[in-house]
């Protein structure tokens with residue numbers, strides 16, 4: 001056991017894991033975090049807390065993680081290398097683990113030009129790959145980047161993201177291999193809508209044996225409307241939304257589009273369950289936390305296993 | 309070369325308002341090559357300023373001069389003969405120019421007439437692109453001759469990030485994703501395997517992050 | 531050219547409109563010209579291939595400068611015409627003169643006669 005987190009235990013025990021996601025508020029509204037958390041309690045192993053997602057300023061991820069801990073949920077602390085240099089990253093990791101946070105997700109982060117403070121200076125001292133390697137070093141060697149000994153090392157289950165739909169497609173499995181080599185324990189993928197392409201990606205990943213070196217959780221995000229599907233298809237770089245998905249939502253009609261979106265998400269999970277190398281799903285019901293349960297239950301994944 | 313953009317005329321006019329005699333000062337270095345601060349541009353800017361001065365009925369006189377280089381005290385010295393006649397200098401060299409001029413002639417107000425933007429090259433006449441961020445430890449030979457520091461929006465050493473789509477960067481569909489280009493190039497060269505290695509954390513001490521830089525060549529020093 | 535065009539138009543001949551220079555266009559305004567236009571060959575008919583396209587871009591550049599200086603950008607234009615079209619030359623000259631008359635004298639005082 002590397003961290004002994006619930007997520008790690010469930011995966012180690014060979015269960016098909018489920019993680020959720022929660023975006024902190026654009027303010028210090030604690031009730032909002034508790035409210036969203038309540039919807040996810042008991043239906044997922046752990047919950048990703050986004051780190052100023054899309055470069056929009058929100059309550060800090062570690063603080064929201066702590067609120068979740070207090071509410072009896074397990075958080076996955078997302079850390080982007082966009083806003084912190086090596087000093088900030090290492091320090092925040094030590095602080096977060098001191099508060100009891102056990103899962104960390106190492107990300108590049110969306111460029112700040114997307115966000116609500118596009119004039120900001122960017123950091124990118126490390127990249128996500130190097131941050132994974134540094135997390136591993138701090139955990140396994142109990143040392144800082146500069147090789148100095150830590151007075152108390154973080155026990156963490158290290159995660160990273162992978163976008164099978166980013167370009168160049170042929171390089172994506174290789175980049176995942178690099179993350180594994182750097183030391184990631186688990187991977188959460190970008191939202192999957194193009195199942196055929198994802199299957200092809202996983203085939204290559206399995207051929208490389210990467211699924212045996214880390215746990216791969218497939219990303220699932222329910223579409224709330226035709227508008228959301230079209231927006232994602234058009235404006236989110238690296239997102240692959242096939243025409244067929246848009247058509248299904250359109251055909252369902254305005255009133256039933258949301259139901260159809262949930263149906264699609266459930267179907268996706270069923271397909272992911274059958275796919276070789278997929279160890280779980282990461283359900284990102286963005287600003288839709290109250291409907292996560294329907295999806296997870298609908299996919300036959302409740303109740304969640306208890307592992308000790 | 310160092311590439312720059314002219315500052316808006318309105319901004320320059322604001323600088324020279326109420327000045328008696330103003331020198332528009334060009335440079336025959338990089339800014340001549342990128343058509344922003346050479347003799348020709350001195351003429352254009354000075355003429356535009358004169359039109360404005362006449363129109364406003366100001367008494368300002370506008371002089372013109374172009375030095376061999378403004379990043380070299382030897383040439384700055386040439387100004388000594390008549391600089392006292394001026395109340396202000398608008399330097400259209402890169403950011404080094406106005407600093408060197410005001411260091412040498414502290415009693416004169418020196419204004420930057422261009423915005424120095426990047427180190428780059430010309431793709432074609434009239435189109436320049438950024439290529440280097442002067443990180444102080446060049447690594448381009450490891451990346452197929454392409455610079456991930458200056459050309460990747462996130463300076464990733466282990467790209468491409470998840471936002472790369474259709475060979476373009478997530479920040480703007482008009483910006484190439486250099487990591488896409490790196491992967492393609494390395495593949496073509498049969499060197500893709502080199503990218504399998506995780507690049508360790510970069511030492512930014514040699515870059516601006518280590519503070520202002522200075523270079524001394526003992527063999528050349530007087 | 532023996533066609534009738536307003537006497538206030540001063541013609542400066544160039545081998546190709548592409549030779550026109552931003553500096554010279556601006557100098558005309560500095561010297562108090564009320565308007566300036568560049569007459570080039572029809573698009574696609576330039577002997578030097580793209581001279582007239584370049585001229586148009588220079589004219590656009592000068593328009594921006596004038597605008598920044600608070601001078602009507604309409605005081606400079608680019609016209610394309612075939613060199614065989616004498617009447618069109620005269621017509622453009624008359625029309626442009628009318629446009630400039632409408633705008634009134636340039637806000638830049640005329641250069642004093644030497």
Ligand code: SF4
Nearest residue numbers: 440441443446447455
């Ligand atoms: S690696 Fe450094 S020195 Fe080389 S081109 Fe890039 S920024 Fe410039």
Ligand code: SF4
Nearest residue numbers: 460468469477478485
């Ligand atoms: S899309 Fe490409 S260039 Fe842009 S930040 Fe990502 S890797 Fe860098």
Ligand code: FES
Nearest residue numbers: 546571576577581
């Ligand atoms: S020859 Fe070039 S515009 Fe007439």
